[in-house]
Every structure is written in structure tokens, then in C-alpha cells.
Amino acid sequence: MTAEQIEKMLEEMEIPFKYHHFTQKEMQDVSLPILVWIVPGTDNFFADGQTYHKIKELDIELYTDEKDWALEEKLEGILDKYGIPWQQTASEWLETEKMWESLYEMEV
Incomplete structure (x- = not known):
């Protein structure tokens, strides 16, 4: 899955998103x-001394003011729709940030 495909999928959430982080300045203009x-690494499949199949690790972090069960279910439904375990x-x-984090990990 390419970065463009990941972002196209995330657009279906209809909330702001960024790769890796929002800057402090951006956070002044964006509300939760x-x-x-992020793509923290790979877990590729090797065969015959070469990379046979490229597999990216993909982490999606959802940040909200409070635990948002409905928004989590929406994200989970989108991942299911795209066939992503x-x-x-x-x-x-997150006490220091005063926000709720829900972290999803997968491979694409």
C-alpha cells in the first residue's frame, strides 16, 4: 500500500490527518x-536471497478529547473495508497532552 493509498483511505474518516505529527503551530488551528x-518499519518476506514481498508496518493513532467509541468503530470499519487486519x-x-489516544497497528 502506497502513501497515497493510505491517505486516500484515511480521508474517509473525515477528520484531519498527517504523516508522523502535527506541528505545535498546526495544532493551534486544528481541533480534536x-x-x-506512521510507517515505523518493515516486516518483509524473503526468498531465494532477495526481498520477495514488501510489507510495511503501519500505525494509525487516533486522538480525541475523550474516549470516542463511535469514531474507533468508524476507523475499524474502514480498515475492514480495505481488507487490512x-x-x-x-x-x-495522555495526561500530559490532555487527550485520548487509540493506537492501531497493522501491516500493509
Whole structure:
């Protein structure tokens, strides 16, 4: 899955999103909820001494003012629609940031 395909998929959430982070200046003009997505690495498949199939690790972080079950279900439905197996690996209040984070991890 290319960066363009990932962003096209995330557009269906109808909330602001960025790769890696929003700057402090951008956050002054953007209100929650937001999405951040990153590709922290790869988990490629090798055969015959070469990369046979490229697999990107994809993390999608959903940030909200409070736990938003409906928005999480919307994201999960979009991932399911695109046939992406996912795992929610964190769902916690970030005290220092005063926001809720729901982290989804997958491979594409």
C-alpha cells in the first residue's frame, strides 16, 4: 500500500490527518479529533536471497478529547473495508497532552 493509498483511505474518516505529527503551530488551528499515521518499519518476506514481498508496518493513532467509541468503530470499519487486519494495541488517556489516544497497528 502506497502513501497515497493510505491517505486516500484515511480521508474517509473525515477528520484531519498527517504523516508522523502535527506541528505545535498546526495544532493551534486544528481541533480534536485528529489522526496521525506512521510507517515505523518493515516486516518483509524473503526468498531465494532477495526481498520477495514488501510489507510495511503501519500505525494509525487516533486522538480525541475523550474516549470516542463511535469514531474507533468508524476507523475499524474502514480498515475492514480495505481488507487490512489490524490490532488496537493501546487505548489510553495522555495526561500530559490532555487527550485520548487509540493506537492501531497493522501491516500493509
